[in-house]
Amino acid sequence: MDERSQIALPALLTVQTGINEPRYVSIMGIKKAAKKPLEVIPLTDLNFPPDDLAPRVLMEELYLPPETGGAEMISGDPAQAAEKILQLLKEKGVRA
Secondary structure, three states: OOOOOOOOOOOOOOOOOOOOOOOOOOHHHHHHHOOOOOOOOOOOHHHOOOHOOOOOOOOOOOOOOOOOOOOOOOOOHHHHHHHHHHHHHOOOOOOO
């Protein structure tokens, strides 16, 4: 069963642990990386037009989100998880 929902933007959907297992770098890998030379290229040498270097986003306000009850872990197969996410969105008043 496929279901599509339209959500007003901005919207945030997150995926918690289990989607990708992190890869840990070995001590030997860290030591090898530390020995490699770092080449620094001046920005002027890259020949970008000035318009490409101008900021495209204006930050008007920065604040911490209010503290809430925390995250809810959703388990089960993908179909069950998708069904639960849709149920939660409907409970929160998100219109499809």
